[in-house]
Amino acid sequence: MQAAADNSIEASGLERKFKNGPLAVAGIDLRVEPGEIYGFLGPNGAGKSTTVHMLTTLLPPSGGSARVAGHDVVREGPAVRAAIGAALQEAALDPHLTAREHMRLQTALHGLPRAERVRRGDALIERVGLGDAADRKVGGYSGGMRRRLDLALALVHGPRVLFLDEPTTGLDPQSRAALWDEVARLARDEGVTVFLTTQYLEEADHLAERVGIIDDGRIVAEGTPAALKAEIGRPSVEAEPVEPEQAGGVLGVLERFGEPVPGADGAVAVRLEGGPECLTDVIRALDGEGLRVANLQLHAPSLDDVFLEKTGRHLEGAGEEPGTAEHELAESPA
Amino acid sequence: MSRGAPYLSAALGISWRSLHNVFTTPALLIPALVFPLFFLAAFAGGLSAVAETPGFDYPNGYTTFIFGFVLLQASALGGVFTGFSIAADFERGMGRRMLLATRRRTAIVLAYLLTAAVRVFVTWTVVTVVALLAGLTVGGNATEVAGLYLLSLTVNVIALLFAAGIALRLRTLQAGPLMQFPIFMLLFMTPVYVPQALLAGWIAGAAELNPLTLILNTNRDLLAGLPAEIALTYGVAFGLIALLAAWAVTGMRRAEAAG
Amino acid sequence: MNAAAATLRGSPLPTQVGTLAGRSVLRTLRQPAMIVPSIVFPLFLLAVNSAGLDAATNIPGFPTDSYLTFALAFPFVQGALFATMNCGQSLAEDIENGFFNRLALTPMRGSALIAGQLGGLVAIGLLQATVYLAVGLLAGGEMASGALGVPVLFALSILISIGFGGIGMFMAIRSGSGETVQGTFPLLFVLLFFSSISLPRDLIEQQWFQTVATINPVSYLIEGIRSLFVVGWDAEALALAFAIAAALIAIAISVAALSLRERLVRT
Numbered sequence: 001m002q003a004a005a006d007n008s009i010e011a012s013g014l015e016r017k018f019k020n021g022p023l024a025v026a027g028i029d030l031r032v033e034p035g036e037i038y039g040f041l042g043p044n045g046a047g048k049s050t051t052v053h054m055l056t057t058l059l060p061p062s063g064g065s066a067r068v069a070g071h072d073v074v075r076e077g078p079a080v081r082a083a084i085g086a087a088l089q090e091a092a093l094d095p096h097l098t099a100r101e102h103m104r105l106q107t108a109l110h111g112l113p114r115a116e117r118v119r120r121g122d123a124l125i126e127r128v129g130l131g132d133a134a135d136r137k138v139g140g141y142s143g144g145m146r147r148r149l150d151l152a153l154a155l156v157h158g159p160r161v162l163f164l165d166e167p168t169t170g171l172d173p174q175s176r177a178a179l180w181d182e183v184a185r186l187a188r189d190e191g192v193t194v195f196l197t198t199q200y201l202e203e204a205d206h207l208a209e210r211v212g213i214i215d216d217g218r219i220v221a222e223g224t225p226a227a228l229k230a231e232i233g234r235p236s237v238e239a240e241p242v243e244p245e246q247a248g249g250v251l252g253v254l255e256r257f258g259e260p261v262p263g264a265d266g267a268v269a270v271r272l273e274g275g276p277e278c279l280t281d282v283i284r285a286l287d288g289e290g291l292r293v294a295n296l297q298l299h300a301p302s303l304d305d306v307f308l309e310k311t312g313r314h315l316e317g318a319g320e321e322p323g324t325a326e327h328e329l330a331e332s333p334a
Numbered sequence: 335m336s337r338g339a340p341y342l343s344a345a346l347g348i349s350w351r352s353l354h355n356v357f358t359t360p361a362l363l364i365p366a367l368v369f370p371l372f373f374l375a376a377f378a379g380g381l382s383a384v385a386e387t388p389g390f391d392y393p394n395g396y397t398t399f400i401f402g403f404v405l406l407q408a409s410a411l412g413g414v415f416t417g418f419s420i421a422a423d424f425e426r427g428m429g430r431r432m433l434l435a436t437r438r439r440t441a442i443v444l445a446y447l448l449t450a451a452v453r454v455f456v457t458w459t460v461v462t463v464v465a466l467l468a469g470l471t472v473g474g475n476a477t478e479v480a481g482l483y484l485l486s487l488t489v490n491v492i493a494l495l496f497a498a499g500i501a502l503r504l505r506t507l508q509a510g511p512l513m514q515f516p517i518f519m520l521l522f523m524t525p526v527y528v529p530q531a532l533l534a535g536w537i538a539g540a541a542e543l544n545p546l547t548l549i550l551n552t553n554r555d556l557l558a559g560l561p562a563e564i565a566l567t568y569g570v571a572f573g574l575i576a577l578l579a580a581w582a583v584t585g586m587r588r589a590e591a592a593g
Numbered sequence: 594m595n596a597a598a599a600t601l602r603g604s605p606l607p608t609q610v611g612t613l614a615g616r617s618v619l620r621t622l623r624q625p626a627m628i629v630p631s632i633v634f635p636l637f638l639l640a641v642n643s644a645g646l647d648a649a650t651n652i653p654g655f656p657t658d659s660y661l662t663f664a665l666a667f668p669f670v671q672g673a674l675f676a677t678m679n680c681g682q683s684l685a686e687d688i689e690n691g692f693f694n695r696l697a698l699t700p701m702r703g704s705a706l707i708a709g710q711l712g713g714l715v716a717i718g719l720l721q722a723t724v725y726l727a728v729g730l731l732a733g734g735e736m737a738s739g740a741l742g743v744p745v746l747f748a749l750s751i752l753i754s755i756g757f758g759g760i761g762m763f764m765a766i767r768s769g770s771g772e773t774v775q776g777t778f779p780l781l782f783v784l785l786f787f788s789s790i791s792l793p794r795d796l797i798e799q800q801w802f803q804t805v806a807t808i809n810p811v812s813y814l815i816e817g818i819r820s821l822f823v824v825g826w827d828a829e830a831l832a833l834a835f836a837i838a839a840a841l842i843a844i845a846i847s848v849a850a851l852s853l854r855e856r857l858v859r860t
Binding site: 365368369372375376378379380381382383384386387388389390511519522523525526527528532533534535536537538 | 630637638640641642644645646647648649651652653779782783786787790791792796797798799801802805806
């Protein structure tokens with residue numbers, strides 16, 4: 001489906017300063033194309049949610065400008081809100097109401113005609129798989145169910161732009177996968193532009209067509225996941241010595257193959273000058289020096305490596321996510 | 335392997351922690367002080383004309399008459415507020431630590447009794463000073479006044495044991511109303527505003543059956559230096575303590591079993 | 594009409610108010626812990642006080658020989674205090690859990706939110722008033738103003754609830770915290786007791802207390818309601834009560850609306 005031409009998001013020098021406080025967002029420039037899924041990746045406190053609040057008109061910027069769906073977020077707030085849906089960081093639901101009652105409320109406030117409210121509300125409930133639970137109070141829902149209802153409520157008025165603020169935090173893998181599928185379908189089949197904030201590398205990698213990495217209120221990198229990783233280009237190798245006192249020796253060997261980078265606790269790592277084919281040489285070199293390693297891993301570049309390259313530190317929670325691109329090798333005998 | 339702290343040591347340690355919590359947290363300290371003062375001011379100030387009612391024969395004035403009730407109420411609610419602390423401690427996991435640290439778990443109950451006693455002593459001091467400034471006239475001698483506060487201490491213990499039994503069984507602050515409302519209702523089904531002889535209707539019957547009525551009447555008699563049914567009152571009070579001690583200790587056993 | 598055009602305009606104000614009021618009523622009815630104490634507790638205190646203070650009717654100048662009739666005003670005003678808490682508590686919950694932001698992203702008008710919350714409060718207030726009156730009359734209380742006094746009683750009671758509900762909303766919007774709303778209950782309780790709730794003002798002996806009760810606007814609310822039970826039609830008492838209720842509403846709703854404008858900070 002062709003995306004409407006005015007489904008874009010643009011920000012220019014967008015800034016938010018809190019009273020007597022720091023600059024939470026320190027001048028952001030971005031453009032999200034119509035129908036695109038844009039991932040906004042960064043650690044806690046980086047300014048992701050503040051940016052979302054400004055783009056969704058919940059917080060006035062203290063500087064710069066932004067346009068969402070062709071409307072200025074400051075001067076045309078109601079028009080922006082008519083064009084967007086938002087599922088914010090908390091699945092903001094009333095525990096005493098059922099899903100169906102939430103739908104009636106949301107559709108009524110959005111001005112849908114009475115007959116349309118019932119039809120649309122019920123259709124969305126079915127679409128997110130809550131048909132069986134529609135008449136149960138939300139207070140008894142699981143985290144995944146709440147998030148699904150949250151998304152359904154954001155779609156009630158057929159928005160052209162969707163903001164999702166850390167939508168899968170705390171969800172089990174199954175619920176997360178289901179939500180990803182729905183988001184991808186919205187963009188692909190309905191041309192909805194999606195602005196997604198996340199602190200999970202895998203989510204940005206999997207879902208986003210383009211990623212903006214934010215740290216300390218500024219975008220430090222932007223591009224497709226592949227392009228960003230290609231900037232780093234080279235894999236890293238990480239070795240955990242069997243005897244901790246041999247760490248210096250192991251690092252000395254690895255340094256023949258690339259420059260040191262931070263590794264996990266008890267391990268040493270270098271970014272390889274050559275490609276993954278260097279690994280054989282690394283193993284031979286360690287063996288030649290009589291050094292035994294308990295674990296040897298080859299890491300393809302990840303978005304965390306991009307973040308590390310730009311900021312000098314890891315993204316919080318990086319490496320804790322299942323399915324990150326790691327190739328684990330068995331203990332390598334000397 | 336450690337077998338836990340000795341009995342008294344454990345009780346004192348837990349009590350100290352609890353008291354430190356209360357005296358450094360205004361939200362915990364202030365209501366216990368303010369509510370009795372509020373009732374003293376509202377009743378002694380707003381209802382003093384009730385003393386003009388025919389048959390109202392209390393010799394020491396309405397402020398002293400009401401002070402008898404306020405002292406009872408402060409003592410009882412002080413016990414209940416300590417019950418809230420027990421519920422909070424167990425809800426937040428501190429209870430489990432205490433169960434692990436003590437050889438004999440009844441030391442925990444003793445600890446909270448000590449806590450409640452110290453808390454109520456502070457409340458009594460403040461309320462008594464304010465009442466004296468407001469016109470409280472004490473007709474009783476030193477022994478009678480000591481007896482009055484000792485009796486009030488038994489009420490504090492009774493209320494705490496009741497609240498503790500609930501707190502240890504349910505182990506959540508949401509049980510607060512279950513601790514508070516029965517005590518509140520019992521307090522108000524006594525001769526709060528007028529002597530018992532002037533009550534009529536259902537309240538007269540309820541007050542007759544209510545053990546707190548005997549304690550309240552004795553409070554007022556001791557304050558005024560009038561003859562009081564000391565033996566009976568203390569007998570009833572200690573009887574209630576024995577009954578509710580069993581309630582609290584079995585509550586502790588339930589908490590232990592829950593782990 | 595397409596969804597975009599509909600949502601830009603939003604539903605008409607009466608629809609928004611009705612929708613939000615419906616939600617408010619539903620939420621309250623589904624939380625017995627909010628309704629039951631607000632009905633039971635005032636009735637319990639009425640029972641205890643009317644029996645315990647019956648002897649006070651022998652004080653020279655006491656306006657009635659039934660303390661129950663005299664005290665029937667009490668639950669209506671105390672019920673209003675519970676309205677403050679319930680109204681404020683639910684709004685604070687919405688702010689704390691983010692539901693408020695969800696509403697802010699719709700075309701909902703701020704006035705609809707306030708009116709909707711109060712609409713729910715009116716429904717519950719009518720239930721409370723019906724129970725208090727029924728129980729009071731069944732227990733032997735008298736209504737000197739007769740059947741015609743009932744709608745006036747309900748009107749005054751609802752207005753008082755709205756006024757106090759506005760205070761609760763203001764506290765909730767201002768603080769965004771349910772705990773803060775709860776924390777104001779003791780202060781309002783003090784207002785209730787430092788009034789002519791227990792004795793007529795002219796029979797309060799302690800001068801300082803009489804002065805406080807005279808300054809306290811809650812005294813006039815109580816006296817207005819009481820006049821319907823004890824006197825019948827006391828124009829002055831009723832006029833004062835309605836005027837103070839109206840003033841309370843005007844002030845409380847204004848500050849609530851101003852606070853809402855700051856909190857609903859959307860552009």
